[in-house]
Amino acid sequence: MRTATMLELDRLWKTYETPKGPATIVKDFNLKLKEGEFATLIGHSGCGKSTVLMMVAGLSELSKGNMILAGKEATGPGPDRGIVFQSPCLLPWMTAFENVMLGVNQVYFTASKAERRQMAEYYLTIVGLADAMQKRPSELSQGMRQRVGIARAFALQPKMLLLDEPFGMLDSLTRYELQEVLLELWRRNRITTLMVTHDVDEAIFLSDRVVMMTDGPEAEVGDILSIPFERPRNRKEIMEDPRYYDLREKLISFLNDRSHIRPSREPFFVPSPDMAAELAASQIPFPTAAA
Amino acid sequence: MPLIEIKGASKGFGPPDNRTEVLKNINLSVEEGEFVVIVGYSGSGKTTLINLISGLVKPDAGTASISGEIITGPGPDRGLVFQNYSLLPWLTVEENIALAVDEVFKDWPKDQRKAHVAKYIAMVKLSAAAHKLPKELSGGMRQRVSVARTLAMQPKVLLMDEPLSALDALTRAQLQDEIADIWLNNKTTVIWITNDPDEAILVADKVIPLLPSAPATLGETMVIDIERPRDRRSINHDPRFKKLRTELITTLLDAKGRSKVKSSVKVSLPDILPEDLNHVNSMEFLTRRGPKRRSDNQRIEVEVAV
Numbered sequence: 359m360r361t362a363t364m365l366e367l368d369r370l371w372k373t374y375e376t377p378k379g380p381a382t383i384v385k386d387f388n389l390k391l392k393e394g395e396f397a398t399l400i401g402h403s404g405c406g407k408s409t410v411l412m413m414v415a416g417l418s419e420l421s422k423g424n425m426i427l428a429g430k431e432a433t434g435p436g437p438d439r440g441i442v443f444q445s446p447c448l449l450p451w452m453t454a455f456e457n458v459m460l461g462v463n464q465v466y467f468t469a470s471k472a473e474r475r476q477m478a479e480y481y482l483t484i485v486g487l488a489d490a491m492q493k494r495p496s497e498l499s500q501g502m503r504q505r506v507g508i509a510r511a512f513a514l515q516p517k518m519l520l521l522d523e524p525f526g527m528l529d530s531l532t533r534y535e536l537q538e539v540l541l542e543l544w545r546r547n548r549i550t551t552l553m554v555t556h557d558v559d560e561a562i563f564l565s566d567r568v569v570m571m572t573d574g575p576e577a578e579v580g581d582i583l584s585i586p587f588e589r590p591r592n593r594k595e596i597m598e599d600p601r602y603y604d605l606r607e608k609l610i611s612f613l614n615d616r617s618h619i620r621p622s623r624e625p626f627f628v629p630s631p632d633m634a635a636e637l638a639a640s641q642i643p644f645p646t647a648a649a
Numbered sequence: 650m651p652l653i654e655i656k657g658a659s660k661g662f663g664p665p666d667n668r669t670e671v672l673k674n675i676n677l678s679v680e681e682g683e684f685v686v687i688v689g690y691s692g693s694g695k696t697t698l699i700n701l702i703s704g705l706v707k708p709d710a711g712t713a714s715i716s717g718e719i720i721t722g723p724g725p726d727r728g729l730v731f732q733n734y735s736l737l738p739w740l741t742v743e744e745n746i747a748l749a750v751d752e753v754f755k756d757w758p759k760d761q762r763k764a765h766v767a768k769y770i771a772m773v774k775l776s777a778a779a780h781k782l783p784k785e786l787s788g789g790m791r792q793r794v795s796v797a798r799t800l801a802m803q804p805k806v807l808l809m810d811e812p813l814s815a816l817d818a819l820t821r822a823q824l825q826d827e828i829a830d831i832w833l834n835n836k837t838t839v840i841w842i843t844n845d846p847d848e849a850i851l852v853a854d855k856v857i858p859l860l861p862s863a864p865a866t867l868g869e870t871m872v873i874d875i876e877r878p879r880d881r882r883s884i885n886h887d888p889r890f891k892k893l894r895t896e897l898i899t900t901l902l903d904a905k906g907r908s909k910v911k912s913s914v915k916v917s918l919p920d921i922l923p924e925d926l927n928h929v930n931s932m933e934f935l936t937r938r939g940p941k942r943r944s945d946n947q948r949i950e951v952e953v954a955v
Contacts, residue, residue, distance in 0.1 A: 403817075436926065436927065437923060437926055438923075438925070464926065465923035465924055465926065466921050466923060466924065466940055467924060468924055468934070468937075468939055468940040468941075469919065469921040469939065469940035470939075473919040473921055473940070474919075476916075476917055476918070476919045477918070477919055477921065479916060480916045480917065480918045480919075480951070483914060483916045483953050484916075484953055488914060488916075488953075499692075514923055515922065515923050516923075529690075529691050529814065529844040529845070530844055530845045530846065530847070531689075531690045531691075531844050531846075531901060531902075531905075532690065532691065532844075534898070534902060535902075535905065556818070593898070593899070593902070594895065594899050597891070597894070597895040597898070597899075598891075598895055603885055603886065603891060606885060607882075607885055607886070610882065610885070611882075614882075
């Protein structure tokens, strides 16, 4: 198994100039993602999760720090990072198929037309839209539109997939369905993924690691939790697993009680084993249980 | 005798040549004082079901009855709470509620009606905002006004059609607890419709899944035997909660899976790799014809179930 690092975020800062002086939104944010890893950022609304994601996407400039994507310094947005937003952002005058083809035509410009069409058809079929390819967004339900958005991102075979609360606007049952669709695509092509959510169940079901962020401003990594479930995952098996409710409880209590505690300033803070490993990998000093 | 009873009801819409059957063979009976939650997907016919009880929709076949009498139209014995609050924008909180109270309790003296309105405003903790207009209130506060207005009519049954779906997660949790508390103190019969399985198990005595076959049918009733008041954090560790939650979610997801016609299509995934658009002027394109590929095998045939 390859374990090359796909994304390395080294002490990211995001500061905005305001009339009252600079406001720091994100402070010293460190994270390493391995190739093929699915990581989730979880935190309260307004804590800066999306800011981190937008910096990785290249849509927001870094105030300080480095971002290395697949061994290269990354600047600006590009098709090597596919994004799915909360609302699918489809062009309303194009059909689902044309919306996907828009990006496909760009990144596969050396391929034949037939191959490009097959590419779009393949991804739209897997997300369950085989019969709705020629429909415009206005003829599709919110859940179906988001399926188009997911197909569009995957069809470009990006190095990284960035999901910004992709299911936030859907009702809970549709959300479950789309999570399965996403996992199915991801099973076929394990693109390194960074997702932002505030749904605890979604984070556990989808990801390999959950990164919990402290409350903003000056948000940073509060703790990291590894999700031990085997893939491919089955929702029923996971929900019956005794570890599931422990993980759920850990995340919920972090969001309720601890998200305002800042690890680096709190002298009694001891990172979890997951986070200690992460900090050691980034060569950042941290308190240990013995100290 | 059950308070609300639906027997063999079916409902469809549209002309005979282009008809959509929504509900089929619905049997439901709700005893007085029960808190029943119906969970289903959006678009599966939940609202049609509650409209059968409210009298806004008549069944094509079968009957809906309240206290043994067949329902023929809407009435003040059944109070409705909608997802979109439905408050009159030019009336204050107090006036909105008074409108309902004055209509239902016409023969009461003025002072009694006024005290009645104040009592229900206090019940939903809005006394401080009694003289505000709906536009000055948050979504959660508006929905509380709507709940107070409906309760103030003292209906035999409270019908809630996705009352909390338009609210954010935190406000929703708070209102779930509040409504469960109000119910605990009043013991009005409640029929609540939602698409959130967690919400259903937290508030209900009985949960009934609405299975999304076309037309939809009601699944088996699940009795929620967890004592009240329920604490949303400690309930996480309750083995009964875990079991009910798993059962409910899998029932609904399985039903959705079954409702689709099983077939599969062959689609081919072309073996092409994306080009690096930062280097489109590179010499590489002069020496290479066609796209980058993983291997010489140009396509992979994949069978996908649809």
